[in-house]
Amino acid sequence: MEVTARAPGKIILAGEHAVVHGSTAVATSIDLYTYVSLSFPADSDNDDKLKLHMKDIDLEFSWPIGRVKEALSKLGSQIPSSPASCSPEAIKSIAPLVDKQIPEAKITLASGVSAFLWLYTSIRGYKSGKVVITSEFPLGSGLGSSAALCVSLSAALLALSDSVNLDYCHQGWLMFGENELELVNKWAFEGEKIIHGKPSGLDNTVSTYGNMIKFRSGELTRLKSNRPLRMLITNTKVGRNTKALVASVSERTVRHPIAMGAVFKAVDSISNEVATIIQSTSHDDSTVSEKEDKLGELMEMNQGLLQCMGVSHASIETVLRTTLKYKLATKLTGAGGGGCVLTLIPTFQSETVVDEVTAELEACGFQCLIAGIGGKGLQVSFNSSS
Numbered sequence: 001m002e003v004t005a006r007a008p009g010k011i012i013l014a015g016e017h018a019v020v021h022g023s024t025a026v027a028t029s030i031d032l033y034t035y036v037s038l039s040f041p042a043d044s045d046n047d048d049k050l051k052l053h054m055k056d057i058d059l060e061f062s063w064p065i066g067r068v069k070e071a072l073s074k075l076g077s078q079i080p081s082s083p084a085s086c087s088p089e090a091i092k093s094i095a096p097l098v099d100k101q102i103p104e105a106k107i108t109l110a111s112g113v114s115a116f117l118w119l120y121t122s123i124r125g126y127k128s129g130k131v132v133i134t135s136e137f138p139l140g141s142g143l144g145s146s147a148a149l150c151v152s153l154s155a156a157l158l159a160l161s162d163s164v165n166l167d168y169c170h171q172g173w174l175m176f177g178e179n180e181l182e183l184v185n186k187w188a189f190e191g192e193k194i195i196h197g198k199p200s201g202l203d204n205t206v207s208t209y210g211n212m213i214k215f216r217s218g219e220l221t222r223l224k225s226n227r228p229l230r231m232l233i234t235n236t237k238v239g240r241n242t243k244a245l246v247a248s249v250s251e252r253t254v255r256h257p258i259a260m261g262a263v264f265k266a267v268d269s270i271s272n273e274v275a276t277i278i279q280s281t282s283h284d285d286s287t288v289s290e291k292e293d294k295l296g297e298l299m300e301m302n303q304g305l306l307q308c309m310g311v312s313h314a315s316i317e318t319v320l321r322t323t324l325k326y327k328l329a330t331k332l333t334g335a336g337g338g339g340c341v342l343t344l345i346p347t348f349q350s351e352t353v354v355d356e357v358t359a360e361l362e363a364c365g366f367q368c369l370i371a372g373i374g375g376k377g378l379q380v381s382f383n384s385s386s
C-alpha cells in the first residue's frame with residue numbers, strides 16, 4: 001500500500017513577518033503542490049531501512065532503522081496524537097544522521113531533512129519505509145515549500161492509521177476530516193519550527209486548509225473572496241533563507257521595540273483592511289476597480305513597511321520599479337530577501353500590458369508565473385497495487 005499526500009504552496013497578500021509578532025496576515029493557497037509518497041516494505045522484503053528521496057534537490061538518503069533508533073530512542077517515544085516539539089537535544093541527535101549523508105554544497109537544505117526525521121520517527125516510530133518528495137513550485141522562494149513539505153509529510157504519515165476519517169473529493173483524492181486536519185496542522189507546525197526557527201503558523205495553516213485565510217496568533221478565519229484575484233508571481237531567483245530573515249526582523253525589534261511595534265500595528269491594520277475588501281460583496285464594474293485600486297495601494301503600503309523591517313532586496317526593488325512603469329502595484333511575498341514578488345493584475349487590465357511587463361521582468365532574468373489562487377488544501381490518495 002502506498003499513500004500520497006499533496007499540500008499546496010501559498011502567497012501572502014499582507015502581513016508576513018509582522019504575523020510572527022502577533023499582527024494579522026492574509027494568505028491564500030495556490031494550485032501548485034508538494035507531493036509526499038510513503039510506502040512500507042512487505043514483511044518478506046527484509047528491508048530494515050528508512051529511505052528518503054528528495055527529488056527536487058536530487059538527494060537520496062538511506063538509514064538503517066537500527067541506527068535511527070539508536071540515535072533517537074533515548075529521547076523517549078512520541079505519541080502520534082499529541083504533537084511535540086523537537087527539543088535542542090533531539091536536534092543534536094538528528095544532526096549526525098543528516099550531516100553524514102548531505103554534501104557540503106547542499107548543507108543549507110539540511111533543516112528539511114531534520115524535520116523529515118523528526119516527523120517520521122515521532123508519528124511512525126522506528127518502522128522501515130520509503131518516502132519520495134517532489135514539489136511543483138520553487139523551494140526557498142517565499143511560496144511556502146517548507147510548510148507544504150511538513151503538511152504533506154505529516155498527512156502521509158498519519159493517513160494509514162485506522163481511525164482516520166476521510167471524505168471523497170475528486171479524481172481519487174480524499175480529504176481529511178476536521179480533527180485529522182487539526183492534527184496534521186499541529187505536526188506540520190512542529191516541523192516548520194525546525195525549518196523556520198520561529199514560525200507564525202500561517203504557512204502550515206493555509207497549506208492544510210487551503211483557500212484564503214486571515215490569521216492572527218494561531219487563530220484562522222476563512223475568507224470568502226467574491227471575485228477571483230489575479231496575481232503575477234515573479235521569482236527573482238535570489239536564494240534566501242526564511243529562518244535567517246525571521247531572526248533578523250526579531251533582532252531589529254529588540255533594538256527598536258517602539259518603532260517596530262508601530263510598524264507591526266500598521267501592518268495589522270493593512271491586513272484587516274485587505275480582508276474586508278476581499279470579502280465585500282458589491283459586484284458592479286466601478287466598485288471592482290475601486291476595490292482593486294485600494295488593494296494595490298495597501299500592497300504598496302505593506303511593501304514600504306517590509307522595507308522598514310529590512311527584508312526587501314535589490315532584486316525586489318527592480319521588480320517594483322519595473323511594474324510601477326505600468327502602474328501596477330507590487331509587494332514581496334513570504335520572507336523576502338529575494339524570492340518571490342506579487343503584482344496585482346486588475347480585472348480590466350489589458351493583456352498586452354501583462355505580456356509587456358512579463359517580458360520586461362523576464363529580460364531581467366526573473367521568472368514569471370500566474371498561479372490559480374484559493375484552491376483546495378491538503379489531500380491524500382491511496383494506491384493499493386504498490
Ligand SMILES: Nc1ncnc2c1ncn2[C@@H]1O[C@H](COP(=O)(O)OP(=O)(O)O)[C@@H](O)[C@H]1O
Nearest residue numbers: 054109112135139140141142143144145146242
Ligand atoms: N520539496 C522539498 N524537498 C526537500 N526539501 C524541501 C522541500 N520543500 C521544502 N524543503 C525544505 O524547506 C527549505 C525552504 O524553506 P524556507 O526557507 O522556509 O522557504 P519557503 O518555505 O518559502 O520555500 C529548504 O531549504 C528545504 O530544507
Ligand SMILES: C[C@@](O)(CCOP(=O)(O)O)CC(=O)O
Nearest residue numbers: 016017142144199200334335
Ligand atoms: C516571514 C513569514 O511570515 C513567512 C515565511 O514564508 P516563506 O517561508 O518565505 O514561504 C514567517 C512565518 O510566518 O512563519
Ligand SMILES: [Mg+2]
Nearest residue numbers: 144146147242
Ligand atoms: Mg517556509
